[in-house]
Structures are given as C-alpha cells and as structure tokens.
Amino acid sequence: MPRQIPYIIANEGCERFSFYGMRNILTPFLLSTLLLFVPLADRASEAKHVFHTFVIGVYFFPLLGGWLADRWFGKYNTVFWFSLIYVAGHACLAIFEDNLKGFYFGLFLIAFGSGGIKPLVAAFVGDQFDQTNKNRAKLVYDAFYWIINFGSFFASLLMPVFLRDYGPAVAFGIPGILMAVATLVFWLGKRKYIHVPPAAPNPNSFSSVARTALMSKQPGQSRPGLVMAGAGALGAVASLCMAPQWGFVIAACLALVLVLAFGGIGVSMQLDRARGLHSDEAVEGVRSVLRILIVFAMVTPFHSLFDQKASTWIVQANAMNSPLLNIFGWEFTLLPAQMQAVNPILVMLLIPFNNLALYPIMRVIGITPTPLRRMGTGIAMAGVSWIVIGMIQLQMDGGDKVSILWQLLPYALLTLGEVLVSATGLEFAYSQAPVPMKGIILSFWYLAITVGNLWVLIVNAGVKNDAVSAYIATSGLSVIAFQMFFFAAFALLVAAIFALYAIRYKMVDNYRNEGPASFCYPESEKGESKP
Numbered sequence: 001m002p003r004q005i006p007y008i009i010a011n012e013g014c015e016r017f018s019f020y021g022m023r024n025i026l027t028p029f030l031l032s033t034l035l036l037f038v039p040l041a042d043r044a045s046e047a048k049h050v051f052h053t054f055v056i057g058v059y060f061f062p063l064l065g066g067w068l069a070d071r072w073f074g075k076y077n078t079v080f081w082f083s084l085i086y087v088a089g090h091a092c093l094a095i096f097e098d099n100l101k102g103f104y105f106g107l108f109l110i111a112f113g114s115g116g117i118k119p120l121v122a123a124f125v126g127d128q129f130d131q132t133n134k135n136r137a138k139l140v141y142d143a144f145y146w147i148i149n150f151g152s153f154f155a156s157l158l159m160p161v162f163l164r165d166y167g168p169a170v171a172f173g174i175p176g177i178l179m180a181v182a183t184l185v186f187w188l189g190k191r192k193y194i195h196v197p198p199a200a201p202n203p204n205s206f207s208s209v210a211r212t213a214l215m216s217k218q219p220g221q222s223r224p225g226l227v228m229a230g231a232g233a234l235g236a237v238a239s240l241c242m243a244p245q246w247g248f249v250i251a252a253c254l255a256l257v258l259v260l261a262f263g264g265i266g267v268s269m270q271l272d273r274a275r276g277l278h279s280d281e282a283v284e285g286v287r288s289v290l291r292i293l294i295v296f297a298m299v300t301p302f303h304s305l306f307d308q309k310a311s312t313w314i315v316q317a318n319a320m321n322s323p324l325l326n327i328f329g330w331e332f333t334l335l336p337a338q339m340q341a342v343n344p345i346l347v348m349l350l351i352p353f354n355n356l357a358l359y360p361i362m363r364v365i366g367i368t369p370t371p372l373r374r375m376g377t378g379i380a381m382a383g384v385s386w387i388v389i390g391m392i393q394l395q396m397d398g399g400d401k402v403s404i405l406w407q408l409l410p411y412a413l414l415t416l417g418e419v420l421v422s423a424t425g426l427e428f429a430y431s432q433a434p435v436p437m438k439g440i441i442l443s444f445w446y447l448a449i450t451v452g453n454l455w456v457l458i459v460n461a462g463v464k465n466d467a468v469s470a471y472i473a474t475s476g477l478s479v480i481a482f483q484m485f486f487f488a489a490f491a492l493l494v495a496a497i498f499a500l501y502a503i504r505y506k507m508v509d510n511y512r513n514e515g516p517a518s519f520c521y522p523e524s525e526k527g528e529s530k531p
Helices: 005-034 040-060 062-095 100-117 121-127 134-166 168-188 206-215 224-241 248-274 280-310 312-318 336-364 371-397 404-432 435-462 466-475 479-504 516-520
Strands: 324-327 330-333
Touching: 005 040, 005 062, 005 100, 005 121, 005 134, 005 168, 005 280, 005 312, 005 336, 040 062, 040 100, 040 248, 040 280, 040 312, 040 435, 062 100, 062 121, 062 168, 062 435, 121 134, 134 168, 134 336, 206 224, 206 248, 206 280, 224 248, 248 280, 248 435, 280 312, 280 336, 280 371, 280 404, 280 435, 280 479, 312 336, 312 371, 312 404, 312 479, 336 404, 371 404, 371 479, 404 435, 435 479, 466 479
Parallel strands: none
Antiparallel strands: 324 330
16 A cells, blocks of 8 residues: 555545535625625525536636646646645635625635645546556545545544534634644655656647548538537536626636537537547547537536525525434534535445445346436436425425424435436546546536536525516415425436436446556546646
8 A cells, every 4th residue: 555645645634624614605605694794685695696606716716727737837836836726715714704705705715725736636546556456446445535524524524513603714714724734744644645747748638639520621622510519618618707796717617618508519520520630439539529528518507406405495494493402312403504514424325325225136036226227327317316305395484393303314315316327427438538638527517516506596696586586476485485486307317318318328338457556546647638
C-alpha cells in the first residue's frame, strides 16, 4: 500500500466534512438570519435561489480546475492552491455572518475552491498506483468513498446543532477549521506523493476533433452542422441579452446549454469530415461521447430533484413537528437540516445491499440490471420520492400537523435513486467512451449537475410570473406543493423517455485491460488529458 495514501484519505474526510457542514446549514441560515430583510412570502424562494446558484458554481468550476491541472500546474499544486481559496471562503462565511455581500463572496470562493479541486483529488489517488500495486486500488477507492459519506453524515448531524446553540460564526467557522486541517494534511504528504506532470495538448482530443468536423469543407457540399452550431451560438447571445430580466446565472447557464446542445448536434451531422485529419479511433470516440451526452442530458432532472433535499425539503421540514425521541436514554428532537444525515447512512447500506442481494436476485428471476436500466429506474425512483413528499405537503396544507419523521420515506426513495443513478452513471460512461475520451466524461458529468440545478432556478423564477401564479391558484395547490408535483412529473416523463432510448442504445465495451487505477483515471499514465 503506498504510504502516502493516508494523507489523501484524511484530507478527503476533512474536506467533505467542511463542505457538507456548511452546505447543509446554508438554507436554514438564509431563512433564519441572512435573508430576514426579504418579505416572508418570498424568503423561501430567495433562499432556494441562493442555494442552487451556489451548487451551480460548485459543479461548473471543475472545468477550470481540471484544465489548469492538466495543462499547467499538475494535480498537487492545483489542489493545494485552490484549497487555500476554499479556506478563505469559509473564513468569509464566519466573519460576514450579517453582511450580505461579504457572505455571498465567501460562497463564491467556496464554489471556486471546492469546484476547482473536485475532479482532481480522486484522480490524484490513481496517480499513486502503478502495475506493481494496482490490486490495492479498489480497497483505497472503497475507503475513499466511505470517508466521504462518513464526513457527510457527521457534518449533517452536528452542524445544525452548532448553528442553533452557538450561532453562525461558530457553525461556519468549524467547517473552515476542518478545511484548513485538510489542506495542512495534504501539504504534509507533499514529499511522499507521486507527481504526474501536466500533459502536452492532445491533437486528437474531443474539442480538436469537434472543431475539425465543424470547420471542414467538402467540395460541392454545404456545412449544415456549422449552421446548427451557429444557431446555438446566436441563441446563447440572445440568452445573455436576457440577463437583466432572468438574472446572470440563468442566462449564462442557459447560453452554455444552447451552445453544447446545438454544437453537439452540429458536430454529429459533420463528424465524418474529421476522418483523415484525425484517427478513426478519435472520430468514433467523439461519436461515443455525443451518445453519452444524450444519456447525461436525461439525467439532469434527477439532479434537479436530488439537490433540492437541501433546500425545498428543508423548507418543508421547518413547518413540520419534530417529536421527542429517546435512543438508549438520550432524549432529543431532530432539527430540519439533520434529516439530511439519513442520506449518507442509507448510501452506505444500500450499495452493499444492491450488490449482494438485489442485483443477484434480479438476475435469478431473469432481469439483468444493466447500467441503463439501473439509471432509468433511479430517475423514476426520484420522481416517486417527490410524489410522496408532495402528498405530505398536501396534508400540511390541509392543516394537519405532520411529524418530520414522515420525510424518512421520501429520503429513502431518493437515496435509492441516487445509488442507482450516481453510482452507475460514471461506470456506464467510462465503459462506453474510448480511452482517449475518458478524461472529458467527468467534466460533462459535473456539467449535468450544473444543468440540473439550472432547471430549479428556472422553475423557481417561473412560479413568480403572474400568469403562472394565477394558474397555480386555480389548481387548488400551494406553490410549494405545485412545484413538488411538477418536478415529480418532470422526472417520471424523462424516465419514460430514458427507457425508450435505452432500448435502442447499443452497448460497447471500452474497458481497459491495465487495471483499476489506470482505468478510472486514464490521464495519470498515458498523458491523456481533458480538452
């Protein structure tokens, strides 16, 4: 076992505690303290807007961190310096607890810092292994995943108590201290790490092949793909022009979606024109990535539903009753934000249950749990969880006093969906993408999470429209109940479309033979890099 691994595992545990510690108390703090100047009727909506804007940043900035590490500074230097920015962000949250601009600046620094290191730490683990000890990699990745959930569980359980009993300065300061410890531990292992230098630009990267396909001319033929990509660019410009009405985040993210969607369609229309200028393997690799992007696009509704457990579900929990519980003589009442601790506990239970019991039983009865079947089922399970949470909201809107423990059922359903989607999505994508294209897959996966949170912002803004508000009023539902059933229908509709696409999708096998360490993170051994 490489002797430097404990430094990375300890760093990850402290960093995940710091991230989930601040994230899981963000919505309660916004509602109870920072946004008190917002009218009560609009406060929950504004808190959701701030929270999901923050999450969008967290999953957008991995593009920058991955590019800097691969092209210029290497993984260690990028992680270390982004971690210092991360610590500064935590400090701003603790210091500017009553200053809106200062607090928001702290959120930006955390999104920038945590996003910058997000794609790199796990890949840095892969760099520490070679052919002589690659059999140890799975054990380390299991420990890596376990420590993430360990940190998430205790952060979700403890930080709401610190926020209630000691105030936001302490509650946000503790995660900052843990992040500082994480950075220190990571630095202490510097001389023990294997440092893989940044790679040279890859002439057969995804972006290079896509650019060639769009720009290549064929005698006597037009360039419909370029026209399609140009239409996406014009749509993106139009979206940015709407920033004063929609807000910059919605406008910019929608512009990115339009560029990717229309650009991807355009590339697929002219992809064969890249042959001859790029290898057949590179061209087919781009084709594989474009097919995977369709799958990722249909996963975005799941992320819309999943990330709202830390916003919409907390808003609901604030209006629920929390009974006095007694466990081994210890009496306590659950705080709304503490319900999120259910998720990491269930993740640690459901993954071995699925692998050891559920999937074998399915195979015995003749149902093969393929990756696409698992993902489609996971999206549908998320939709069902939102039907349940919506039914709970209807009971509350009817005047019934509902216990917060009723949220356990939708949490369980949503977590099962998470295990089926998130734990399967990258496995599927890596198996379908050829070796030179594996590096870009993680970047697109994070972008899918960004887009999922974009849908939340759009719906959140949409319900403020007078026409939409009037329609909701005629439905007899409260705004929050309407949103819950809308998102449930959104996920179930996409799950049905996903099932149809899965039937037509032809699976391929692009696993590498070298072993798990190089398979998971191909840029670590052969100089492949994210474009």
